[in-house]
Amino acid sequence: MHNIQEIAEKLTQSGLKVTPQRIAVMQALMKFHHHPTAEEIFREVSQNIPGLSQTTVYNTLDVFVKKGIAQRIATDAGVMRYDVIAEAHHHLYCLGTARVEDYFDPELDKLLRDYFEKKKINGFRPIDIKLHLTGEFEEQK
């Protein structure tokens, strides 16, 4: 779902009005695969929508998060990063760069699900299990 039609549909489904700003923010979210900050999205979307306000970007991202069509992640640098929600995935935090990448691993998900089914944590019912892998990218990519 990368075209305007489908995005509009998704917005309507979530009970949101379809506006150029929202469509553009969603497109930017889907374009960047490295968890953009609100500022990066603002810069990107501003090219198409000249008078765009920062506030709008923050509002829009917030709404997306509340509706569950985007995800907000806190980074160690103190900036929030955003993410379109697709399937379950984990995050790779690159040490040198501040990069955050998605990591999909259904096999691991199953392993964890099974593990916590057996093992109970006292009084805590996990709803979402996410791995936080800190490390380094080897030169290549």
Add this chain to the structure above:
Amino acid sequence: MHNIQEIAEKLTQSGLKVTPQRIAVMQALMKFHHHPTAEEIFREVSQNIPGLSQTTVYNTLDVFVKKGIAQRIATDAGVMRYDVIAEAHHHLYCLGTARVEDYFDPELDKLLRDYFEKKKINGFRPIDIKLHLTGEFEEQK
């Protein structure tokens, strides 16, 4: 190691001068088990050290993190929280409250270590593996 002597020793070992502020900050870090914010530490430590500056708390926590005797974690609320580093542990993020609790599970650690030994992620070498369990505490505790 909860007494002044031992804390002082730990500071010296890390190549840090022993100051009342540092000792008090470390004591506060050890007293609170729910990952205090800099502000919480400031309030606590201010009681013993009246003229204490906010900046000192931030500096001190930063130094601790750099020396590896404390840990800084970014939260979804946009505030940093701090943590004395003991053994490897994971974090339980409580949905309702903004609480973050430690979760120790050596068995799980081994499971994960083994898993990533076999399974290679393309180009990424994990240094630290941390689980991020979001969920709810059941009434009791």
Add this chain to the structure above:
DNA sequence: TAATAAAATGTAATTGTTACAAATTAAAAA
């Protein structure tokens, strides 16, 4: 096409954190 609730805008406030210069202090040397 008009009415209306929702959304976007701009500005200003707020919050958490950091930069920086000056004053103080812990530790080492005399």
Add this chain to the structure above:
DNA sequence: TTTTTAATTTGTAACAATTACATTTTATTA
């Protein structure tokens, strides 16, 4: 002990990211 010196603390001000709020604009529905 006293002196020296580099490290640490302090206070203030700056900063960056985010939010509050009042006003204007717009998408949707009737």
